[in-house]
Amino acid sequence: MSVLSFRDVSLRYPPRAGLRAANDDRFVLNGINLQVASHELIAIIGRSGSGKTSLLNLAAGFIAPTSGTIAVDDVPIQGPGADRAVVFQDDALYPWLNARDNVAFPLKLNGVSRAARHERAQQLLELVGLGDAGERHIWELSGGMRQRVGIARALAAEPRFLLLDEPLGALDALTRSRMQELLLRVQHRSGAGAVLITHSIDEALILASRVLVLSPHPGRLTAEIEAGFSAEVLAGTPTEKIKASPSFKRLHDALTSLIHSLPNEAAA
Amino acid sequence: MTLLTELRPVSRLAEAEAAERSSDNETPGAKPATGAAGTPKPIPIVVISTLTVAVILGLWSLASAHELVSPVFLPSPHQVVIATYNLIVTGFVDATLFEHVGASLYRIFGALIASILIGIPAGLAVGTSRIGRGILDPVVEFLRPLPPLAYLPLIIIWIGIGETSKITVIALAMLPSIILSTSAGVRSVSRDHVNAARSLGATPRQVLVQVVLPSAVPSILTGVRIALGAGWTTLVAAELVAATSGIGFMIQSAAQFLVTDVVIAGIVVIALIAILLEYVARLIERRLVPWASHR
Numbered sequence: 001m002s003v004l005s006f007r008d009v010s011l012r013y014p015p016r017a018g019l020r021a022a023n024d025d026r027f028v029l030n031g032i033n034l035q036v037a038s039h040e041l042i043a044i045i046g047r048s049g050s051g052k053t054s055l056l057n058l059a060a061g062f063i064a065p066t067s068g069t070i071a072v073d074d075v076p077i078q079g080p081g082a083d084r085a086v087v088f089q090d091d092a093l094y095p096w097l098n099a100r101d102n103v104a105f106p107l108k109l110n111g112v113s114r115a116a117r118h119e120r121a122q123q124l125l126e127l128v129g130l131g132d133a134g135e136r137h138i139w140e141l142s143g144g145m146r147q148r149v150g151i152a153r154a155l156a157a158e159p160r161f162l163l164l165d166e167p168l169g170a171l172d173a174l175t176r177s178r179m180q181e182l183l184l185r186v187q188h189r190s191g192a193g194a195v196l197i198t199h200s201i202d203e204a205l206i207l208a209s210r211v212l213v214l215s216p217h218p219g220r221l222t223a224e225i226e227a228g229f230s231a232e233v234l235a236g237t238p239t240e241k242i243k244a245s246p247s248f249k250r251l252h253d254a255l256t257s258l259i260h261s262l263p264n265e266a267a268a
Numbered sequence: 269m270t271l272l273t274e275l276r277p278v279s280r281l282a283e284a285e286a287a288e289r290s291s292d293n294e295t296p297g298a299k300p301a302t303g304a305a306g307t308p309k310p311i312p313i314v315v316i317s318t319l320t321v322a323v324i325l326g327l328w329s330l331a332s333a334h335e336l337v338s339p340v341f342l343p344s345p346h347q348v349v350i351a352t353y354n355l356i357v358t359g360f361v362d363a364t365l366f367e368h369v370g371a372s373l374y375r376i377f378g379a380l381i382a383s384i385l386i387g388i389p390a391g392l393a394v395g396t397s398r399i400g401r402g403i404l405d406p407v408v409e410f411l412r413p414l415p416p417l418a419y420l421p422l423i424i425i426w427i428g429i430g431e432t433s434k435i436t437v438i439a440l441a442m443l444p445s446i447i448l449s450t451s452a453g454v455r456s457v458s459r460d461h462v463n464a465a466r467s468l469g470a471t472p473r474q475v476l477v478q479v480v481l482p483s484a485v486p487s488i489l490t491g492v493r494i495a496l497g498a499g500w501t502t503l504v505a506a507e508l509v510a511a512t513s514g515i516g517f518m519i520q521s522a523a524q525f526l527v528t529d530v531v532i533a534g535i536v537v538i539a540l541i542a543i544l545l546e547y548v549a550r551l552i553e554r555r556l557v558p559w560a561s562h563r
């Protein structure tokens with residue numbers, strides 16, 4: 001089992017020329033402590049501009065923290081790596097490759113033979129319900145299908161952690177709730193840990209074992225809520241039924257009032 | 269069996285999407301055809317263009333039939349057609365039309381290959397490295413605004429009057445647009461695309477080859493098209509100055525002997541080849557990067 005950890009992490013973007021120094025001095029993230037174990041899916045929820053993407057980019061290694069350490073199993077990360085695969089909000093699939101070759105992309109990087117990577121890509125496409133879409137061009141796929149290709153591509157890298165930046169944000173409500181189930185099953189099966197960033201309180205509660213609230217200016221993890229509904233989803237309970245249960249409603253109300261009590265961007 | 273039950277939600281999802289798609293497809297068909305009885309149909313542009321050409325040809329025939337201009341200066345369209353036929357069959361100044369065209373195409377494609385082999389790596393260097401940019405920027409900026417004929421004499425002094433000097437001049441005329449389009453393509457690569465590759469385990473070299481280069485291909489192809497245009501112009505001009513074959517040389521020789529019908533035939537051939545090259549380049553572009561219009 002692996003652990004992804006943040007220890008006293010803070011982040012300040014380098015000051016931009018032309019901006020007043022007072023504005024640049026602010027930390028985007030401050031004092032972030034976080035542990036994510038593999039097999040676990042945690043959700044991070046927070047207002048726009050609270051630093052969610054910045055936090056995920058730190059975990060991915062796209063940017064380096066101003067202070068503190070980010071480590072996988074106590075080894076500090078040295079930049080991006082296949083142990084932490086990212087699923088982007090705007091899919092970031094390669095339009096010059098068809099769906100199957102997109103999924104096979106990480107395998108190609110590893111020098112896996114053509115036949116072997118086709119076979120593996122096909123398995124992963126089937127896992128996300130796109131078994132017969134391998135030959136399709138990316139631009140022929142709907143938003144939901146693209147996100148599934150993106151998830152399959154990330155899984156092909158056999159990561160220890162999946163970093164998901166609002167992967168379902170652009171989908172309509174119905175597709176979204178079905179994709180939530182899919183995401184949970186696929187993640188559960190892969191055994192990878194996952195950090196899910198979302199705006200949706202429902203989504204966070206349904207999928208995550210823990211929901212962390214990121215409050216803005218500077219971004220801090222101010223609350224942590226245990227949510228055990230994902231086991232029910234995996235057991236096959238319809239999400240509508242879970243959402244109607246009193247315990248879900250109680251947590252939902254608690255989270256909602258918590259988030260609304262945070263300062264919003266305009267006020268800061 | 270467990271697999272099947274596990275996948276059931278997924279297939280439900282697929283159904284929902286299929287329904288969504290089919291309803292999408294109906295929309296264009298359901299749209300009523302525009303241009304109802306009341307509004308007159310506008311004349312297609314093709315018809316207008318064809319008419320324009322016909323009128324020009326008509327005026328030309330009239331002018332030469334009534335000898336408004338001396339036939340030495342303005343042969344009739346009919347004469348030009350006959351001249352073209354003779355060019356194809358017997359030729360002019362020791363070579364048939366196809367041999368002249370062949371010589372010209374050999375030069376232009378030789379130059380194209382040379383400028384691609386140099387220009388794409390140079391463009392990659394400009395687009396990806398500060399040092400590469402620092403070194404090559406002044407060279408490109410110096411070369412770009414220069415009319416190639418300005419340095420043709422110098423090239424002839426250095427390399428001589430053979431094929432190499434012509435190919436060099438044409439390649440130099442093509443280089444800036446290939447370098448600039450490559451570096452622009454490289455710089456336009458999406459940051460998410462690069463980050464995705466890095467988080468999937470790509471080395472910097474793999475990022476360059478598997479992500480940056482493919483992203484730049486549409487821009488590079490546009491650059492090649494522009495280069496072909498610039499090269500063709502330079503080619504004909506270079507052949508007017510220094511050549512013993514080629515379509516430009518043919519026109520130059522014909523003009524010296526006042527064989528105006530051959531001059532006009534040559535000009536028409538030059539225009540037709542340029543149009544053909546552009547058409548083929550666009551065709552290749554569409555075949556090679558169908559995704560460019562879907563980004």
Ligand SMILES: Nc1ncnc2c1ncn2[C@@H]1O[C@H](COP(=O)(O)OP(=O)(O)OP(=O)(O)O)[C@@H](O)[C@H]1O
Pocket residue numbers: 013028046047048049050051052053054055
């Ligand atoms: N590359 C950058 N350079 C400078 N400042 C940045 C950069 N990226 C983000 N910021 C700033 O950091 C803060 C947090 O941004 P971030 O994108 O992490 O927020 P977010 O929570 O993901 O917002 P959203 O929900 O809208 O995606 C914002 O104030 C933003 O302006």
Ligand SMILES: [Mg+2]
Pocket residue numbers: 052053054
């Ligand atoms: Mg964000």
